[in-house]
Amino acid sequence: MNSSESFDTGGSINVYTSLLGAAGTRTGTYFRELATEVLESFGETGPIELTSGWRAMALPDPTHANPALRTFLSEQTAELAALETSYPEIAPLDNTRESLDRIEQWLLHRYPDTQSLSADVENLDLVRAARAIAATFVALGGGRIYVVDPEQMKPVRASTPKDAYPYVQRVSEHGLAGYPHHTWTYLRTSVKAKAPGSPLPPRSGQNLRHELETYAAEDIEN
Numbered sequence: 554m555n556s557s558e559s560f561d562t563g564g565s566i567n568v569y570t571s572l573l574g575a576a577g578t579r580t581g582t583y584f585r586e587l588a589t590e591v592l593e594s595f596g597e598t599g600p601i602e603l604t605s606g607w608r609a610m611a612l613p614d615p616t617h618a619n620p621a622l623r624t625f626l627s628e629q630t631a632e633l634a635a636l637e638t639s640y641p642e643i644a645p646l647d648n649t650r651e652s653l654d655r656i657e658q659w660l661l662h663r664y665p666d667t668q669s670l671s672a673d674v675e676n677l678d679l680v681r682a683a684r685a686i687a688a689t690f691v692a693l694g695g696g697r698i699y700v701v702d703p704e705q706m707k708p709v710r711a712s713t714p715k716d717a718y719p720y721v722q723r724v725s726e727h728g729l730a731g732y733p734h735h736t737w738t739y740l741r742t743s744v745k746a747k748a749p750g751s752p753l754p755p756r757s758g759q760n761l762r763h764e765l766e767t768y769a770a771e772d773i774e775n
Contacts, residue, residue: 621702625719629684636681646685648692653761656682657743661756664744674714674737683736686761687719690734694769696723699733725773732771739764 616623637644643655660682664670673679687698699720703712715737723731739761742748748755753763 619702622700625700632681648689657761660743666746667741680717683718687721690721729773731773
């Protein structure tokens with residue numbers, strides 16, 4: 554606990570042991586002193602980086618605490634290149650609004666509805682398309698990419714095929730994190746046959762642009 558590595562390595566406090574400690578010492582300040590030690594173990598807050606999220610608790614690399622994210626980012630260039638090679642009509646995947654248009658047209662051509670999309674959830678090319686969407690949102694709207702680490706999720710729930718799809722999350726200059734948006738939701742919204750309540754007609758080919766603007770305009774501070 555007395556190290557800045559505690560947050561990074563998942564240092565934990567046994568609640569039962571803490572209760573025993575409080576009962577044994579009977580100082581009346583046990584929990585306050587324990588909380589002080591925990592806060593001091595975090596070290597100084599690191600710098601904020603809008604392109605990759607914020608480095609909280611002095612972590613030298615935000616991917617260090619999430620091996621799945623580290624692997625995801627290391628494979629990003631090769632995965633997007635593979636998608637461009639398989640589907641030249643999508644190229645170039647250059648993090649522009651026009652590239653989002655090409656991806657959306659590709660989705661509309663392949664998937665007539667959300668049922669067909671869900672049936673194809675394990676298709677690697679679909680995951681690659683979600684990778685491209687995430688990269689473009691972060692490039693144009695700021696924030697960071699996040700992925701679920703299956704090993705870290707084991708105590709909570711079993712992994713699912715949708716865990717392969719990244720999230721995007723905006724981060725303010727003060728280190729406040731916005732809502733995590735799952736790219737799977739963006740894929741579903743793009744191919745929906747009905748879109749009640751949406752300002753856009755269903756399957757308009759304009760959904761990803763609209764979602765990008767909504768994402769970029771998100772008010773994180775309030």
